[in-house]
Amino acid sequence: MGKRIEVTDLNVYYGDFRAVEDVSITIEAKSVTAFIGPSGCGKSTFLRTLNRMHEVIPGARVEGEVLLDGENLYGPGVDPVRVRRHIGMVFQRPNPFPTMSIKENVLAGINLNNRRMPGSEKDDLAEQALKGANLWEEVKNRLNKPGASLSGGQQQRLCIARAIAMEPEVLLMDEPASALDPISTLAIEDLMNELKQQYTIVIVTHNMQQAARVSDVTAFFNIAGAGAPGRLIESGPTEKIFSAPDVKATEDYISGRFG
Amino acid sequence: MSTTTAPVDSDTSPSSAADPRRFGDRIFSGLAAASGIMILVILAMVAAFLLVEGGPALFADPAKLISEGYGEFASWVAPYAFGTVWAAVLALLMAVPVSIGIALFITHYAPRRMAAPLGYLIDLLAAVPSVVFGLWGAELLAPSVRVFYVWLNENLGFIPLFDGKVSGTGRTILTAAVVLAVMVLPIITSLSREVFLQTPRLHEEAALALGATRWEMIKMAVLPFARPGLVAAIMLGLGRALGETMAVTMVLSGGKNITFEILTSDNPNTIAATIAQNFPEAFGLKTNQLIAAGLVLFAITLAVNTIARWIVSRRAEYSGAN
Numbered sequence: 001m002g003k004r005i006e007v008t009d010l011n012v013y014y015g016d017f018r019a020v021e022d023v024s025i026t027i028e029a030k031s032v033t034a035f036i037g038p039s040g041c042g043k044s045t046f047l048r049t050l051n052r053m054h055e056v057i058p059g060a061r062v063e064g065e066v067l068l069d070g071e072n073l074y075g076p077g078v079d080p081v082r083v084r085r086h087i088g089m090v091f092q093r094p095n096p097f098p099t100m101s102i103k104e105n106v107l108a109g110i111n112l113n114n115r116r117m118p119g120s121e122k123d124d125l126a127e128q129a130l131k132g133a134n135l136w137e138e139v140k141n142r143l144n145k146p147g148a149s150l151s152g153g154q155q156q157r158l159c160i161a162r163a164i165a166m167e168p169e170v171l172l173m174d175e176p177a178s179a180l181d182p183i184s185t186l187a188i189e190d191l192m193n194e195l196k197q198q199y200t201i202v203i204v205t206h207n208m209q210q211a212a213r214v215s216d217v218t219a220f221f222n223i224a225g226a227g228a229p230g231r232l233i234e235s236g237p238t239e240k241i242f243s244a245p246d247v248k249a250t251e252d253y254i255s256g257r258f259g
Numbered sequence: 260m261s262t263t264t265a266p267v268d269s270d271t272s273p274s275s276a277a278d279p280r281r282f283g284d285r286i287f288s289g290l291a292a293a294s295g296i297m298i299l300v301i302l303a304m305v306a307a308f309l310l311v312e313g314g315p316a317l318f319a320d321p322a323k324l325i326s327e328g329y330g331e332f333a334s335w336v337a338p339y340a341f342g343t344v345w346a347a348v349l350a351l352l353m354a355v356p357v358s359i360g361i362a363l364f365i366t367h368y369a370p371r372r373m374a375a376p377l378g379y380l381i382d383l384l385a386a387v388p389s390v391v392f393g394l395w396g397a398e399l400l401a402p403s404v405r406v407f408y409v410w411l412n413e414n415l416g417f418i419p420l421f422d423g424k425v426s427g428t429g430r431t432i433l434t435a436a437v438v439l440a441v442m443v444l445p446i447i448t449s450l451s452r453e454v455f456l457q458t459p460r461l462h463e464e465a466a467l468a469l470g471a472t473r474w475e476m477i478k479m480a481v482l483p484f485a486r487p488g489l490v491a492a493i494m495l496g497l498g499r500a501l502g503e504t505m506a507v508t509m510v511l512s513g514g515k516n517i518t519f520e521i522l523t524s525d526n527p528n529t530i531a532a533t534i535a536q537n538f539p540e541a542f543g544l545k546t547n548q549l550i551a552a553g554l555v556l557f558a559i560t561l562a563v564n565t566i567a568r569w570i571v572s573r574r575a576e577y578s579g580a581n
Binding site: 058081082084086089096098099109113159163 | 463465472
């Protein structure tokens with residue numbers, strides 16, 4: 001578990017519109033990489049190309065290469081459904097399945113794989129995943145209650161549990177704490193520090209303090225103006241990006257002198 | 260006085276009851292309440308009519324009814340009540356899977372250029388008058404499906420449904436159910452389409468991000484979310500099938516035999532068709548008897564709707580509203 005991602009010359013298009021231009025970046029295994037940048041700079045779009053979730057939008061396509069430990073995610077014959085089973089994703093707003101219980105939510109991905117897993121093994125797996133997401137103690141007595149009965153922060157950790165129950169190689173997080181209160185945010189950030197022992201984590205965030213707190217590497221995206229494609233301006237160790245970035249635009253953005 | 264306070268204008272103070280901006284608000288809430296009450300009044304009036312006019316047949320001395328040739332009410336209405344429910348159930352068995360299939364195709368599979376015209380076509384089907392469906396069923400469908408009925412009877416006759424002597428005209432309860440199915444199809448399709456479209460994108464993406472295929476995503480996120488809406492759509496369709504009069508009257512050669520055989524000429528008629536066929540010549544107690552049959556139909560529809568409500572509310576805490 002925990003694989004390295006190498007992206008070379010990636011362009012993302014929505015129809016004729018180029019949304020992201022020429023991104024090349026290496027994301028190290030078992031580390032947290034944060035994408036920061038202003039709204040509309042393509043960081044979320046780029047994140048979605050890492051598990052081919054952008055293909056959900058009609059007309060979206062990609063040019064370039066994304067290698068997961070050397071294997072091209074966009075190679076011929078690669079099934080996006082299989083890619084997503086190996087690269088988990090957590091979304092901006094908590095989205096547990098409303099019709100499922102807490103336990104069913106955690107096991108949703110496992111049940112998809114049609115694994116004829118004995119019930120006791122499933123129980124263990126659900127417990128492990130919930131423990132992994134620091135949620136077990138809070139829900140162990142109500143596993144059969146609906147997932148939607150939890151608080152927002154708990155729901156988001158439930159979604160993380162659902163993703164890590166699949167034992168993914170990479171965990172993508174699209175502003176996972178932006179809809180949460182500060183205490184729940186802190187819980188998610190602590191969790192990321194634990195999860196990176198096992199998983200490669202990529203997080204998109206608008207919160208610069210959050211990027212500084214949780215990430216090992218930070219990548220700054222920007223756009224030249226409306227209608228122009230988003231570009232990766234620079235990436236590097238988080239301390240360096242936040243203390244002595246190479247590019248002026250990065251420094252401006254980080255210090256709040258942007259736009 | 261060193262402090263300055265804004266002068267209180269009596270015309271714009273919030274407590275003023277004569278506030279002109281509130282006037283429209285009150286009119287509208289009055290109109291809305293009146294419309295709501297009107298439904299109750301109309302329903303009560305219909306129920307009262309059925310009870311008062313049907314009463315004489317319901318509460319008449321059974322001996323008198325039998326001696327005058329009407330038959331005891333319960334045993335007279337039973338085959339028609341059965342025929343009504345049986346035809347509607349058969350129709351739904353055919354219409355529901357097809358409707359949900361069409362709705363899913365339109366919302367999740369069809370290319371956008373194709374989805375919209377297909378939706379219009381389905382809605383157009385709803386605009387065809389039932390008498391036209393009746394003509395179609397009686398003149399075209401019934402004669403042409405007979406060959407198929409014979410085949411069913413010969414090859415699957417061991418199933419009680421297809422047993423018996425095949426009708427010579429094809430005007431069986433199965434044909435009537437096919438016509439009913441075509442008639443309820445647009446209702447169920449367009450309602451389920453609306454429900455499917457309301458599935459939150461977040462839930463669909465949650466399923467896809469777990470590595471669900473399109474069909475697995477539909478099973479995981481769309482169908483569970485749509486379930487209460489689907490039940491409502493099916494019940495509306497059932498309501499239409501139960502009450503449909505014209506098409507059944509024209510297609511079905513109905514009798515009074517309670518049977519599950521769907522290919523024979525010995526079919527139970529439906530309540531609505533029985534009323535339509537007999538009412539023009541009815542007088543006296545016969546009229547009361549037919550109206551009482553209408554009351555039975557009313558009760559069946561009410562029971563169906565109550566059951567539907569119960570199904571929807573049973574898992575309310577798991578509903579999509581979180």
